[in-house]
Amino acid sequence: xxxxxxYSLDVSQPLVMGxxxxxxxxxxxxSYRASVDESVAQALNMVREGAAIIDLGAEPxxxxxxxxxxxxxxxxxxxxxxxxxxxxxxxxPISIDTSQPKVMQAVLNxxxxxxNDTRALAYEGALETVAAxxxxxxxxxxxxxxxxxxxxxxxxARAEVCVAAxxxxxxxxxxxxIGNGHFGKTTEQNLVLLKQLDKLGAADYPLLVGVSxxxxxxxxxxxxxxxxxxxxxxxxxxAYQHGARIVRVHDVAPTVQALKIIRAIELS
Numbered sequence: 001x002x003x004x005x006x007y008s009l010d011v012s013q014p015l016v017m018g019x020x021x022x023x024x025x026x027x028x029x030x031s032y033r034a035s036v037d038e039s040v041a042q043a044l045n046m047v048r049e050g051a052a053i054i055d056l057g058a059e060p061x062x063x064x065x066x067x068x069x070x071x072x073x074x075x076x077x078x079x080x081x082x083x084x085x086x087x088x089x090x091x092x093p094i095s096i097d098t099s100q101p102k103v104m105q106a107v108l109n110x111x112x113x114x115x116n117d118t119r120a121l122a123y124e125g126a127l128e129t130v131a132a133x134x135x136x137x138x139x140x141x142x143x144x145x146x147x148x149x150x151x152x153x154x155x156x157a158r159a160e161v162c163v164a165a166x167x168x169x170x171x172x173x174x175x176x177x178i179g180n181g182h183f184g185k186t187t188e189q190n191l192v193l194l195k196q197l198d199k200l201g202a203a204d205y206p207l208l209v210g211v212s213x214x215x216x217x218x219x220x221x222x223x224x225x226x227x228x229x230x231x232x233x234x235x236x237x238x239a240y241q242h243g244a245r246i247v248r249v250h251d252v253a254p255t256v257q258a259l260k261i262i263r264a265i266e267l268s
Contacts, residue, residue, distance in 0.1 A: 002206055002246075003170040004136030005113040007093040009052060011173075011206040011245040014259045017053040017095065018046035018252045019212065022078040023060045023070070036081045040089075043082070047090050050256035054090060055116055055248060056082055057097030072102040079107060087111035093136070101125035108133045116208075118142060118177070120158040131165040138208050140175040145185035145193050151176050152200040159205055173246060175208045176200060178239075180215040190216040194235060197242035210248035211235040233258050 002009040009015060020043050024034070033039045043054045058078035059070055075098060086094055093113035098104060101123060104115050113135055120139040121127045130137050139158045141151045155174040162172055176197065177183045178190050185193065197207060211217070217231040218224065229251055236247050236255060240262065249255045 001170060002136055002173055003134075003168065004093045004095075005134050007113055007136075009093070009136075013263065014240055014244075015052040015246045016050060016252055016255050016259070017055050017208070017246055017248040018043070018049075018051035019055050019057065019210075019248060019250050020046070020082070021060075022056060022058040022082060036085065039082045040085045043086055044089065046252045047092055049253040051092065051252045053093050053095050053114065053246070054086065055095040055097055055114075056086075057116075059098060059100075072100045075100060075103045076106050079103070080110060083107055083110050083112060095136075095138070099123055099126065101129045104129045108135055114138065116140075116175075118182070120155075121162065122158075127162065127165050131162070131167050134171075136171045136173070137162065137167060138173050138175050141177040142182070143177075143184040145177070145189035148193060148196045148199050149201070151193070152202055155200065155202055155205075159202075169204065173206045173208045174200075174202050175210070178209060178211055178214065178216075180219075185216075187216040187219040190214070191220075194238050194242065197239060197244060200243070206245045207243050208246040208248060209236075209239040209244035211239060212247075212249040212251065229254065237262065 002011050020039055022039060033042050056079055058075040095114035095116045096107045096112045097116045099117050099119040115130050115135055116138040118140045121130060141154050159172050163169055176193055178193055212232045213225045213228040217228045217235060221231050233254060
């Protein structure tokens with residue numbers, strides 16, 4: 001089980017995390033809505049389609065840039081209205097994609113159940129903020145993806161730091177950080193990493209993987225992000241078959257359907 005505040009998520013079967021982007025510079029325009037009401041409606045529809053988690057993010061991770069940081073104040077201005085509107089209306093945990101301790105504290109106070117940190121709680125105060133809560137946390141690797149063992153060592157080391165700080169193992173999931181640009185990996189490294197997920201050596205922790213509409217898919221298919229759904233589903237299936245148990249996606253319904261077919265075949 002992945003313990004996320006008042007929620008206990010069964011990771012013995014695949015879970016879909018639906019992405020709602022709250023910044024116009026986010027690379028995947030398919031998941032960005034310009035208003036609070038539209039963002040809330042999008043999240044509610046994702047839950048109806050089968051999302052087990054909703055992930056809200058207001059800091060863009062544009063693959064054309066390696067640094068896209070915005071202020072904590074701007075993040076909160078975009079996050080809080082949507083979070084407040086959703087927290088009493090959905091029966092699934094709400095995850096917040098942020099690295100800033102000030103943002104973490106504010107969203108935890110408002111009912112967020114998961115902190116999804118692309119910097120693995122490295123910023124000063126982030127570790128202590130999450131440790132003082134009962135929220136789940138996702139720790140991501142950023143940087144060179146040429147050595148699967150090094151990625152696994154980094155993730156396990158960060159998990160050990162979290163456990164030492166008082167975060168129970170059952171609250172932690174790991175993310176190898178598949179992606180170009182902000183995530184620091186080349187297209188070839190992303191492809192090899194997907195094929196080698198089961199060699200991460202992180203069996204004590206569930207794996208969360210996000211491949212949806214990413215640059216490496218566009219590089220292989222020579223398609224813009226708006227046309228990468230089929231490639232995203234193929235990469236997601238490979239990730240699941242190699243150990244991913246939570247998949248972070250922009251397209252919930254087709255992902256849920258694909259996973260249902262896979263599970264039906266597995267259980268037949």
